Amino acid sequence: MSLFQNILIIVILIIGAGFLSLTEIALAGARKVKLKILAEAGDDRAQKVLDLQAQSADFFAASQIGLNAVAILGGILGEAAFRPYFVTLIDRFYVGPWTDSIGFALSFTLVTSLFILFADLMPKRLAMIAPEKIAVAVINPIQVFIIICKPLAWIINAIANMLFRLFKVNTIRDDNITFADISAVMDAGAQAGVLQKQEHHFIENVFELEERNVPSSMTTRENVVYFTLKESEASIRQKLAEYPYSKFLVCSENIDDVIGYIDAKDILVRILNNQSLLQLNENTIRTVLTIPDSLTLSELLDRFRSTREKFAVVINEYALVVGVITLSDIMITVMGDWVIPIEADQQIFKRDNNSWLIEGSTPIEDMKHALEIDEMPDEENYETLAGFMMVQLRKIPRPADSVIFGGYKFEVVDVDHFKIDQLLVTRLLERPEEPQSTPEE
Known part of the structure; x- marks a missing residue:
């Protein structure tokens, strides 16, 4: 054959190999979510791609048959087509026993480079840019190619499956x-x-919400405002004026004897109607939703949805009240500062770029967000920053006790009746991998 004919055949082989490489990457990289959207929009080709991805063994066998056959044929034709011309060119500068070998090496390098560039590298990079569009565009011709190669592909797949079973390799794709x-x-x-x-x-x-437990967002026991059955009218009015809550617990004598809750608007109605507040009765006391402190916020949302309640009492395994939580508390957890008034008390106060004052009752997830910490040690054992300090120190913390973790120093600043009120968190230049405790003696 003439040089022009050889070049023409090699170009055709490169185009064929490039098409197979393009198709292979596009079909493998096409995302199912986008393909399903296209299929639901009425594109039958997208559904064909999904079906082919589910049963891809025949395609990959056919693809490898085509790619290897084209590469071998291209190498044979290319070497025979270009070597004589390279040998003639070399004879102008060198005459010796290595002329044929140099001509072979140059022709091999040229053909290999052409295939790598135009049949492998460029098609694959193009396929990675828009795999779904390309996969949908090439699915019909590639299915014809699979049918042509099916007999040989069946034999190759049978051997491959036998080897996979022999070495106990799981070939099912996890989607x-x-x-x-x-x-x-x-x-x-x-x-x-x-x-x-x-x-x-x-x-x-x-x-x-799936990972955070209820205690991370609730109002803790010591901050719960409640009424007793013997609460005086003056005390009720004072609490209504002092605390801007919409719902208040009603207890028999102490917080652990919960009877129900009362809505502030019910009391407001009685005030507007000039009715006495001295007696809290069944007409105003509502049944309160009681939940365990082991629930996640996601599970609590389901409880609120099924009971149509927006207020719940949280109890522990000893049936003691540990706090209360509302639907608004969950929304604040999701929305953060976007639903909290600017003038409201902040649990995390940033002093400068490397130090923060943080309340001990701050949920550990909020602290991680503020400090950009991915994971805390033994997180399953505590819900708040104070809990973290107690777990690490293995004692009730005192002022000046500190823990170093993740490139930060957590130092207790204020303790009130064994409760950690505030900590100073400082960013360190060096970041120790393990937590280090330095209790003050």
Whole structure:
């Protein structure tokens, strides 16, 4: 054959190999979510791609048959077509026993480079840019190619399956989407500007509802405002004026003897109707939802939805009240500072770029967000920053006790009746991997 004919055949082989490489990466990289959207929009080709991904053994066998056959044939034709011309060119500068070998090496290098560039590298990079669009575009011709190669592909697949079974290799693809996958997509969207910073923060907090327990967002026992059955009218009016809550617990004598709760608007109605507040009775006391402190916020949302309540009492395993929680508390957990008034007390106060004053009752998840810490040690053993200090110190903390972890120093600043009120958190230049406790003697 002439040089032109050889070049023409090699170009055709490169185009064929490039098509197979393009198709292989596109079909492997096409995301099922986008393909399902296209299929639901009425594109039958997208459904064909999904079916092929589910049963991809025949395609990959046919693809490898085509790619290897084209590469071998291209090498044979290329070497025979170009070597004589390279030998003639070399004879002008060198005459010796190595002329043929040099000509072979140059022709081999040229053909291999052409195949790598135009049949492998460029098609695969193009396929990675828009795998779903390319997969949908090439699905019909590739199915014809699979049918042509099916007899040989069947034999190759049978041998491959036998070897997989022999070495106990699981070939079933796991398409389950984890939180880590979704988080990675959200991070990519935030970096690309598709998600705004606050939107990214909201979505992360929504997923955290599955992991955060009720105590991380509740009003703790010592901060719960409640009425007793013998509460005086003056005391009721004073509490209504002092605390801007919409619901108040009603207890028999102490907080652990919960009877129900009363809505502030019911008391307001009695005041407007000039009725006495001295007696809290069944007409005003409502049945309160009682939940264990082991529930997650996501499970509590389901309870609120099924009972149509927005207020619940949290009890521990000893049937003692540990706090109360409302639907608004969950919304604040999700929305954060966007629903908290600026003038409200903040649990985390940033002093400068490297130090923070943080209340001991701050939920550990809020602290992790503020300090950009991914994981705390033994998180399952505590809910708050005070709990973290007690677990690490293995004692009731005192002022000046400190723990070093994750490049931060957590130092107790104020303790009130064994309760950690406030800590000073300082960023360190060096970041120890293990927590270090330094109790003050």
